[in-house]
Amino acid sequence: MFVGEDKVDRSTEIALLKEVLALKSAGSFFLDGQQTRNNADAYASADRFAVERAALFRRVPAMAAHASELNGPDSFLRRDVAGLPMLLTRDGEGQAHAFLNVCRHRGTRLVDDAAGCRKRFTCPYHAWTWNNRGDLIAVPHEAQGFPDLDRQHFGLKRVACVERYGWLWVCTDAPEALDLDGFLDGLSTDMAWLDGASLRVAATLEEERASNWKFLIEAGLEAYHFQVAHRATIAPYFHDNLSTYQMFGDHIRSVLPRASLMEMAGQPEDRWRIRDHTNLLYTIFPMNQLLVQQDHMIWIHLEPLSAGRTRLALRTLVPADDDRHDHWQRNHAITQRTLTEDFVLGESIQAGIESGANDVLTFGRFEGALGRFNASVARFVGAGATSAGRS
Numbered sequence: 001m002f003v004g005e006d007k008v009d010r011s012t013e014i015a016l017l018k019e020v021l022a023l024k025s026a027g028s029f030f031l032d033g034q035q036t037r038n039n040a041d042a043y044a045s046a047d048r049f050a051v052e053r054a055a056l057f058r059r060v061p062a063m064a065a066h067a068s069e070l071n072g073p074d075s076f077l078r079r080d081v082a083g084l085p086m087l088l089t090r091d092g093e094g095q096a097h098a099f100l101n102v103c104r105h106r107g108t109r110l111v112d113d114a115a116g117c118r119k120r121f122t123c124p125y126h127a128w129t130w131n132n133r134g135d136l137i138a139v140p141h142e143a144q145g146f147p148d149l150d151r152q153h154f155g156l157k158r159v160a161c162v163e164r165y166g167w168l169w170v171c172t173d174a175p176e177a178l179d180l181d182g183f184l185d186g187l188s189t190d191m192a193w194l195d196g197a198s199l200r201v202a203a204t205l206e207e208e209r210a211s212n213w214k215f216l217i218e219a220g221l222e223a224y225h226f227q228v229a230h231r232a233t234i235a236p237y238f239h240d241n242l243s244t245y246q247m248f249g250d251h252i253r254s255v256l257p258r259a260s261l262m263e264m265a266g267q268p269e270d271r272w273r274i275r276d277h278t279n280l281l282y283t284i285f286p287m288n289q290l291l292v293q294q295d296h297m298i299w300i301h302l303e304p305l306s307a308g309r310t311r312l313a314l315r316t317l318v319p320a321d322d323d324r325h326d327h328w329q330r331n332h333a334i335t336q337r338t339l340t341e342d343f344v345l346g347e348s349i350q351a352g353i354e355s356g357a358n359d360v361l362t363f364g365r366f367e368g369a370l371g372r373f374n375a376s377v378a379r380f381v382g383a384g385a386t387s388a389g390r391s
């Protein structure tokens with residue numbers, strides 16, 4: 001869609017806006033050819049979850065942290081990624097690294113603090129010590145106790161990591177070099193345009209929800225529910241069931257027009273700006289979403305814990321030089337209130353699915369992005385044809 005670091009591909013931007021304007025004028029919806037469906041098992045089965053973790057979560061690059069969270073030389077962060085304990089570090093030259101947060105002696109968790117600034121990490125059990133490049137640099141009583149120890153083989157277990165577009169991406173099952181742009185599959189130009197590296201985290205919510213991770217993603221993939229589920233919050237700012245989406249491989253860009261869309265109809269096209277009149281929601285497959293608003297964005301990050309449980313983080317990302325603290329706290333509170341409506345529904349659906357009432361979930365023609373998303377998941381896990389099939 002967008003070409004270059006900061007240059008918007010105007011023709012695509014205008015085409016997307018014309019598409020939603022035309023739908024609105026015609027009183028029509030963005031429709032896929034067919035209804036689709038997904039098996040209830042995909043959300044409730046422990047076996048299915050284990051396969052998702054092994055064949056999907058650990059196989060694709062994950063957004064482990066925003067670059068600003070690893071703030072400056074010798075900073076570190078502790079994160080769980082795809083069920084694995086991870087230590088993210090920035091060395092003295094500013095280079096980012098990812099390791100398993102596990103002592104190479106007998107397996108203790110090396111770092112307990114959530115974040116901080118440290119050049120070396122000492123295990124709390126017997127004090128083996130590594131630098132922030134992962135090299136083993138100290139072993140108490142080494143000469144007598146470990147006369148044959150080859151320190152080279154006891155570096156921290158490294159995880160493939162690249163810092164790009166403002167995030168640290170890690171992949172536990174990737175070879176050393178991580179092909180991020182191959183993974184992004186055409187979304188790289190949009191990621192460059194979003195300029196995540198110029199942002200900072202202004203506010204964070206972290207919590208656990210009794211919901212399968214996919215329900216939390218699906219909540220953003222249609223506007224069918226806006227006027228109903230969000231009637232107390234954002235409903236007046238959006239149109240009923242008006243949205244479009246485009247696929248970039250397994251990733252999805254959803255276009256969610258705001259009520260102000262029709263103001264553009266009387267304006268010259270050169271004044272049309274997509275971020276002024278729509279929310280864009282990027283689903284970066286499988287479990288990250290970027291909700292792009294006029295002057296900031298919200299990063300929705302999921303860490304699936306089990307079939308029925310997910311840890312989630314909402315981070316409001318704002319321009320790094322914008323220090324309107326109260327403004328962004330208020331903004332974050334509104335986002336949190338709205339998205340909590342979705343998360344509570346996710347828990348409601350989880351309980352409903354686990355009751356066995358429904359064998360399948362049925363997605364209407366204007367819920368097509370849900371079918372596509374689940375088809376992508378099914379492809380990774382090798383699920384049968386009935387999963388994410390036509391109804």
Ligand code: FES
Nearest residue numbers: 103105106123126
């Ligand atoms: S387990 Fe870490 S130093 Fe022994």
Ligand SMILES: [Fe+2]
Nearest residue numbers: 219220230342
């Ligand atoms: Fe919602």
